[in-house]
Amino acid sequence: MKSRGPRRYELALRELPRWLPKAKDKIAAAADTVGWVTPFFLAYQGENDRELQRTYGKFICDLMAKRYPELASPPRMPVLEPGQRVRVGVVTAFFNNHSVWKTPVRGWIENIDRSRFEIHGYYTGHQEDRATVAARRACKQFVEGLPFDALAKKIRSDSLHVLIFPEIGMDPVTTKLATLRLAPVQCNSWATPSLRHADHGLLLSSDLMEPADGQEHYTEELVRLPNLSVHYTPWCTRFGLLAEKKRACARVQWCSFAPNRSSSTRPNTTCSFRA
Numbered sequence: 417m418k419s420r421g422p423r424r425y426e427l428a429l430r431e432l433p434r435w436l437p438k439a440k441d442k443i444a445a446a447a448d449t450v451g452w453v454t455p456f457f458l459a460y461q462g463e464n465d466r467e468l469q470r471t472y473g474k475f476i477c478d479l480m481a482k483r484y485p486e487l488a489s490p491p492r493m494p495v496l497e498p499g500q501r502v503r504v505g506v507v508t509a510f511f512n513n514h515s516v517w518k519t520p521v522r523g524w525i526e527n528i529d530r531s532r533f534e535i536h537g538y539y540t541g542h543q544e545d546r547a548t549v550a551a552r553r554a555c556k557q558f559v560e561g562l563p564f565d566a567l568a569k570k571i572r573s574d575s576l577h578v579l580i581f582p583e584i585g586m587d588p589v590t591t592k593l594a595t596l597r598l599a600p601v602q603c604n605s606w607a608t609p610s611l612r613h614a615d616h617g618l619l620l621s622s623d624l625m626e627p628a629d630g631q632e633h634y635t636e637e638l639v640r641l642p643n644l645s646v647h648y649t650p651w652c653t654r655f656g657l658l659a660e661k662k663r664a665c666a667r668v669q670w671c672s673f674a675p676n677r678s679s680s681t682r683p684n685t686t687c688s689f690r691a
Contacts, residue, residue: 422463425455429471436479447483450476451591464633473595473635480595487568490597494575501534505571505579505599509541509587511551511558520582520605522547523647525554538571540589564589571598580605580620604636606645621645 437443455472458465481488496502506525510516525535537555539548552558559570571579571593579599584591594604603618606625619636622645631638 422458422461422465422468425458426468429468429475432471432475436475436482443479443482447480447592450480450595451588454585454591456585466633466635470635476591477595480592484568484596487572487596487598490600491572491575493600494577496577501530501532502578503536503574503576504528504533505536505538505574505576506555506582507538507540507571507579507590507593508582509539509590510583511537511539511548512541512543513545513547516583516586517547517551519648520646522550524580525551527647536574536576538567538593540567540587540593564592568593568596568598572596577601578603603639 437446455465455469458468494503506521508516508521510521525537528535534556535554537551537558539551539558539560557574559567562570567589576599578601580603581590581594582605584594584604594602601617603620605620606622617636619634619638620641621630621638622643623640624643625645626638626640630640
C-alpha cells in the first residue's frame with residue numbers, strides 16, 4: 417500500500433495531461449519551468465516508483481519535444497573511424513566538491529581507458545573549487561557557462577556516442593537536458609535517478625546494490641556494473657581509521673533514512689550519522 421505522499425503524487429500526475437499547453441508561447445513558458453520542482457524525495461520512500469515516474473517523465477519529455485522539436489529525435493550513431501576514440505559526454509551541475517562528483521563521476525572520468533574513450537564534460541553548475549579544476553583536467557573538452565539553448569545545441573553538435581547523466585532531479589538545467597535526445601545512447605545513473613523514461617536507454621547501476629528484481633524498478637535497460645559500479649577511494653583511509661573494528665559513516669541527508677526502515681545495530685560496528 418502506498419503511503420500518503422506517493423498517493424497524492426499519483427493523483428496529481430493524473431491531472432497533468434490536461435495541462436499540456438498547445439499555444440507556442442505557453443509551451444515555451446511551461447518548458448522554462450521544467451526541473452525547478454522535482455519529486456526528489458520520492459526515491460527515499462523505498463517503494464517501486466517506476467509507473468509514477470514514467471508518467472512524470474513522459475509529460476515533461478512531451479512538453480520539451482514540443483518546445484524543441486529539432487532535439488526530440490535521437491541522432492544517428494556517429495561512425496567511429498580508425499584511430500578515433502568513443503566520445504562520452506557527462507552532464508552534471510556537480511563538477512565540484514559534491515557527493516555526485518566524489519562517488520560516481522570522479523572515478524569514472526579519471527580512470528577510464530583513454531586509449532579507447534574521450535570524455536566531454538558539460539558543466540551546468542557555477543561553483544568553482546579544486547574538484548572543478550580536476551574535472552577540467554580529466555576532460556578532452558569542458559563546456560561551461562552556456563545558456564540552456566546554446567548548451568543543448570552544443571552537446572548535440574559534438575556528435576557524441578554516449579551521453580551520461582549521473583543524476584537527474586537535483587539540478588533544473590540537467591533535468592531539462594535529460595528530456596531531450598542529444599546523443600544516440602543516453603544513460604541515467606544511480607546518483608539520483610528521478611526521471612523514469614524509456615528515452616534514457618540505459619540505467620547504470622551497481623550489481624551489489626540491485627536486487628534480483630531490480631529491472632522491475634526501471635523503464636530503462638538496467639546495466640549492472642561490477643561491484644559498486646564506481647572507483648572510489650574511502651575518505652577514512654586519509655585519517656587512518658581502517659582497523660579491525662568496522663565503522664560505518666553515513667554522511668548523507670536526513671531524508672535518506674526512512675524511520676520505518678531503520679536497521680538494527682550490527683556487532684563490532686560503529687555508526688556515525690552526520691547531516
